[in-house]
Amino acid sequence: MPPPYRQLALPLPVADGCDLADLLEDASNAEALAWLRRPESWPAGRLALFGPAATGKTHMLRGLAARRGWPVLPGLTIRGWPAVPAGEGLALDDADCVPEEAALLHLLNLCAERGQRVLLAGRDPPARWAVTLADLRSRLRAMTAVMVHPPGDALLSALLRRHFLLRQLRVERGVQDWLLARLPREAAAVAEAAARLDHAALAAGGRVTRALARAALVELPGFGPDGEEEDAPPFRDDGFTDGPTLL
Incomplete structure (x- = not known):
């Protein structure tokens, strides 16, 4: 008797876009999504998303970046005098993990000079990041931050x-x-x-x-x-x- 038929499982890609309009909304992320829909209203052109891991911060950050055509930079790669792409804005994921404070300060200052908006995401609100540079600390404390809660x-x-x-x-x-x-x-x-x-x-x-x-x-x-x-x-x-x- 031939062995029972078993279908071969292939690692096929799954289409799951990051468009902001496709993000599901509930009480856990409603405030954050409201801010993301109107970048023109961000105080000083900056917004930070924060909250526990696996709450959708990266998905929201990438959703806005995809809609607006902004580049997404991973925080762990920001060192020295980082090359900041020109444009309307940019998104920085894991912003609280940038290994060099001076590099993050340079990025924020350069975007401010150009009038570029900046969206950041991290575990804690920027005002509570452990930084030693006074200039960076003041910029982080002045930044509007919105919490993304665990999903309902x-x-x-x-x-x-x-x-x-x-x-x-x-x-x-x-x-x-x-x-x-x-x-x-x-x-x-x-x-x-x-x-x-x-x-x-x-x-x-x-x-x-x-x-x-x-x-x-x-x-x-x-x-x-x-x-x-x-x-x-x-x-x-x-x-x-x-x-x-x-x-």
């Missing part, structure tokens, strides 16, 4: 559905609720879970079930312990019905 239930549910839709992965609503009750409450964890489930479903040649999800996500950091799965409370998202919705 409705946003996490919508994110999971979006990732499944992008991957053309059909998942029953009951399985989605079961997953959301056990996944870490982070956008990055939801995205990683969807990727692992997609790979596992392709390899198995079947649909996403609780058993497949348990096996595929057992090594995902923060996923609910197997011994507590059946007793865990269901994930609630009052914006949708309890029926067996398929994507």
Whole structure:
């Protein structure tokens, strides 16, 4: 008897643009998105997004940069006298990780001279960054900063559905609720879970079930312990019905 058929899982790219209009909004990010929609109103042309890891700061930063045509600079690369691309503005991710204070001060001063807007993202508000240069400290303290909070239930549910839709992965609503009750409450964890489930479903040649999800996500950091799965409370998202919705 021939061995059972198994579909080969290929690392195909998933289309997931960073356009600002595609970002999902809830109470956790509404204030930040409101500011991002009107860069012309930023005091002194600068805005900083801050908050815990995996709350969507980088996605929002890249979304605005893509819409406005701004370059995105990674903070860890800013050293010496950095080359700052000319243009309307620029975005600096992990701005609190710039290894040289003088390099960040030069970047901010040069953008101010040119009239370029600057969007920064980091874990803490700029006023609390540990800097020693007095000029840099004063500029950071004067900067408008907006917190991005951990996502709420409705946003996490919508994110999971979006990732499944992008991957053309059909998942029953009951399985989605079961997953959301056990996944870490982070956008990055939801995205990683969807990727692992997609790979596992392709390899198995079947649909996403609780058993497949348990096996595929057992090594995902923060996923609910197997011994507590059946007793865990269901994930609630009052914006949708309890029926067996398929994507």
